[in-house]
Amino acid sequence: MLSNLPPNTVERLSLYRRRLLNFPFEEKPFIHSHQLAHLLKINPAHIRRDLMLMGFSGDVHKGYDIRKLIKKIGQTIDCVQVQKVAFVGIGDLGRTVAEYFNNTETRLKVAATFRLTEEPKTQFSDVQCYNISKMKSIIKKEGIELIVLAVPTSYAKEISKTVIAAGVKGILNFTSVHLEVPEHIYIEEYDMISKLEKLSYFTNK
Amino acid sequence: MLSNLPPNTVERLSLYRRRLLNFPFEEKPFIHSHQLAHLLKINPAHIRRDLMLMGFSGDVHKGYDIRKLIKKIGQTIDCVQVQKVAFVGIGDLGRTVAEYFNNTETRLKVAATFRLTEEPKTQFSDVQCYNISKMKSIIKKEGIELIVLAVPTSYAKEISKTVIAAGVKGILNFTSVHLEVPEHIYIEEYDMISKLEKLSYFTNK
Numbered sequence: 001m002l003s004n005l006p007p008n009t010v011e012r013l014s015l016y017r018r019r020l021l022n023f024p025f026e027e028k029p030f031i032h033s034h035q036l037a038h039l040l041k042i043n044p045a046h047i048r049r050d051l052m053l054m055g056f057s058g059d060v061h062k063g064y065d066i067r068k069l070i071k072k073i074g075q076t077i078d079c080v081q082v083q084k085v086a087f088v089g090i091g092d093l094g095r096t097v098a099e100y101f102n103n104t105e106t107r108l109k110v111a112a113t114f115r116l117t118e119e120p121k122t123q124f125s126d127v128q129c130y131n132i133s134k135m136k137s138i139i140k141k142e143g144i145e146l147i148v149l150a151v152p153t154s155y156a157k158e159i160s161k162t163v164i165a166a167g168v169k170g171i172l173n174f175t176s177v178h179l180e181v182p183e184h185i186y187i188e189e190y191d192m193i194s195k196l197e198k199l200s201y202f203t204n205k
Numbered sequence: 206m207l208s209n210l211p212p213n214t215v216e217r218l219s220l221y222r223r224r225l226l227n228f229p230f231e232e233k234p235f236i237h238s239h240q241l242a243h244l245l246k247i248n249p250a251h252i253r254r255d256l257m258l259m260g261f262s263g264d265v266h267k268g269y270d271i272r273k274l275i276k277k278i279g280q281t282i283d284c285v286q287v288q289k290v291a292f293v294g295i296g297d298l299g300r301t302v303a304e305y306f307n308n309t310e311t312r313l314k315v316a317a318t319f320r321l322t323e324e325p326k327t328q329f330s331d332v333q334c335y336n337i338s339k340m341k342s343i344i345k346k347e348g349i350e351l352i353v354l355a356v357p358t359s360y361a362k363e364i365s366k367t368v369i370a371a372g373v374k375g376i377l378n379f380t381s382v383h384l385e386v387p388e389h390i391y392i393e394e395y396d397m398i399s400k401l402e403k404l405s406y407f408t409n410k
Contacts, residue, residue, distance in 0.1 A: 014402035079409040090298050093355040097397050146404050150298040169408040186407045192302050197219035202391045203374040204284040
């Protein structure tokens with residue numbers, strides 16, 4: 001792992017890898033930054049800068065070696081050991097994410113989902129769904145370190161305290177509630193209400 | 206409505222309004238940009254620029270009149286008539302969002318949720334849940350224009366085509382699949398896999 005990359009670079013490296021894993025690199029083993037940029041609809045300058053930041057360079061004529069690039073991204077951003085994720089209150093949305101992580105060589109694994117009301121059942125593939133009353137003990141038992149938090153606002157603060165006390169280090173927060181957390185906890189916010197109001201604005205222009 | 210605002214400004218205006226609606230403006234009717242910036246953990250220069258872009262100015266000494274600012278944001282970003290939203294496959298995550306929109310004076314309303322497998326039932330408060338086979342007819346009947354799409358990747362392309370054919374104008378896409386859509390459709394992407402890989406990186410530094 002390279003420990004000083006900017007957040008947006010890490011996010012884009014993850015995106016490049018995912019796109020390249022679906023690229024026919026058996027037949028076309030090399031790609032230029034402008035070609036990858038076109039596939040992802042982003043600025044080629046970002047790509048060149050991101051790859052430079054992790055010390056990866058391409059051939060002036062042939063471009064980047066895709067297989068090496070995929071491997072390099074893994075060495076740069078992946079954790080060394082498996083890290084476990086749980087979804088709290090998110091319903092079916094976790095399914096696509098679990099499909100990706102739990103069937104490939106990635107080091108992230110979706111280990112559990114929790115629901116506010118329901119009784120335990122298997123929600124999708126091999127991921128077990130628990131009632132939220134079991135959350136603390138399951139997080140500890142499974143060693144879950146990342147949480148996707150998507151519960152009604154009135155539950156957000158209490159649940160975030162519980163998961164942090166149980167050992168969680170990172171929270172992807174969908175609740176639109178600002179969470180006060182200790183400094184060593186990493187929070188990534190997503191505010192769906194603002195995104196919908198933006199969507200509304202641009203579809204009414 | 207002011208029709209030429211940048212996307213990030215619209216998103217932040219939505220956020221300012223939501224935070225200010227929870228501010229005790231009966232007792233403290235004015236706020237300075239640096240105070241609002243502190244509440245939201247963002248750069249005060251962004252706030253000043255965003256409010257200037259919609260032609261709103263404050264008093265040098267007292268700051269911004271909160272009541273007027275909330276009203277001005279509504280006039281600037283809200284659609285004139287009610288616009289309806291539906292969630293496809295998102296489970297409980299829609300609940301918080303519906304709580305906000307369906308109990309206030311906002312012009313966005315959550316009108317329906319759709320699920321891939323389940324039988325119709327009322328999912329939360331007054332929002333009806335339908336099987337996805339009813340999607341096209343309900344979207345047309347209700348006049349739903351915005352969709353939050355959160356289905357497994359293999360369904361993403363087909364469902365987006367169906368909802369666009371039914372009259373949807375904007376899609377908040379959680380599927381991590383790139384959707385090819387006509388030019389008049391507005392798409393906002395959210396890639397949870399990249400966000401989780403970023404979270405993993407920063408909790409392992």
